[in-house]
Amino acid sequence: MYGAERQQLLAQQARSNGRLDVTTASEEFGVAPETIRRDLAALERRGLIRRVYGGAVLLERLDFEPGVNQRDRTRADEKDRIARAALDLVPQRGTVLLDAGTTTGRLAALLPQGRDLTIVTNSLSAASQLAGRNHANLHVLGGRVRGTTLATVESWALEVLAGLTVDIGFFGTNGFSAARGCTTPDTAESAVKSAMIRACRRRVLLSDHSKYGDDQFARFAALEEMDVLVTDDGLDEQAVAELNEAEIEVVLA
Numbered sequence: 001m002y003g004a005e006r007q008q009l010l011a012q013q014a015r016s017n018g019r020l021d022v023t024t025a026s027e028e029f030g031v032a033p034e035t036i037r038r039d040l041a042a043l044e045r046r047g048l049i050r051r052v053y054g055g056a057v058l059l060e061r062l063d064f065e066p067g068v069n070q071r072d073r074t075r076a077d078e079k080d081r082i083a084r085a086a087l088d089l090v091p092q093r094g095t096v097l098l099d100a101g102t103t104t105g106r107l108a109a110l111l112p113q114g115r116d117l118t119i120v121t122n123s124l125s126a127a128s129q130l131a132g133r134n135h136a137n138l139h140v141l142g143g144r145v146r147g148t149t150l151a152t153v154e155s156w157a158l159e160v161l162a163g164l165t166v167d168i169g170f171f172g173t174n175g176f177s178a179a180r181g182c183t184t185p186d187t188a189e190s191a192v193k194s195a196m197i198r199a200c201r202r203r204v205l206l207s208d209h210s211k212y213g214d215d216q217f218a219r220f221a222a223l224e225e226m227d228v229l230v231t232d233d234g235l236d237e238q239a240v241a242e243l244n245e246a247e248i249e250v251v252l253a
Contacts, residue, residue, distance in 0.1 A: 001029065007039045014049050014058045021055040021210075053177070053213025053239065074102075078208040078232040078253075083107040085253035086170060086206055086230045093117065094167040097196055098126045100151030100189075101172020103206040105129070111136070120166060122157055122192055124150040146189060153188040161195040169200035171226070173207050175214035178242040181223045183216035190218035197221045202228075205248075209234035223248055 006029055014020050020040065026033045040056045043049045049056040083106035090096060090107075093116035098104045100123035108126040111117070113135045121127055122141040130136045141160055143152035171193065173182045182205060184190050197203055197220065205226045212235060223246040230251045235243075243250050 003035075003039065003042075006031070007042055010036075010039055011043055011048050014043070014056065019052075019055060019057045020049065023054070025055075052175075054210055054234075057214065075208045075210060075232075078234070079103045079106055081232055081253035082206050082208065082230050083110055085251055086204060087111075089168065089170075089204055089228065089230075090115070091117070091167060095120065095165075097121065097166045097169035097200055098123060099169065099171040099193060099196060100124075100126070100149050101206070103208070104170050104172050107170055107206065120164065122152040122196075124152070141192075143192075144188075146186065148186075149189065151189055151192070153186075153192050157192050158195050161192070161199050164199040166200045168202040168204065169196055170204045170206055171196070171221075173205060173211060173220075175211050175216045176205065176207055176223065176229075177213050177215055178223055178246050180215040181219050182221040182226070183219045185216045185218065187218045190220040193220035197225055204228045204230060206230050208232050209239070212239050 010020060010025060022033050022036050025036045040049060040051050044051050044056070049058055079102060082103055086107050087110050090111065095118045098108055098119060098121040105123065105125045108129045115135060117135065118137040118139065119130060120139045120141065124145065127138060127140045130138050141152050142156035143154045145152055174184045176182045184193065203226050207229070209231050226248050228249045228251060229243060230253060233252045235252065240250055
């Protein structure tokens, strides 16, 4: 297959799926990953895609934010492993903050009985999982509900967070990198996440490896503001080295 033919097929896949994975494409076309990366560079020069860590995303979909159900099905196995690994960081007693996100939602579902926890969240999904449990002293932040993420945002949430001190917070993200920190497409959600960061003594980022390098519009934290990153073992050694330079502990699930 000529390079131009392969690039045309890659462009078609990007339009269909919204993103491309270097490893998957390399196996499908029977070429080296470096060849696929050169193909992606050519497609990026043509304005069709933007390269991110491990692949590329369709340029036309950069402003598109999937809903909760679609995101929950994406890399579900990795998210389950990350949530189980994060469970080791949950204290036996104390205050815990859960940010809105599908991986933090999985952590909410795993929280065991018998721990003396006060839990704060802006996630309607997490709150619905925890509301019926006797062990959880649950506080839900108010505000406008974003239908895309089922997160509460804006002034009601921000005003309450300004007065809180929480032992540990668990955060989701749409993208993260050593250069740009933790990012999300929506400025209102970014503002609440930033306020949550300030409210927590210890901060844990939960994210699968595919989000590394996929920088979004609004930054809510520098990577140095996170104490721990829990991710899956798809993160390569170079990325781990970049993250370690940012003085963040990396846990591979």
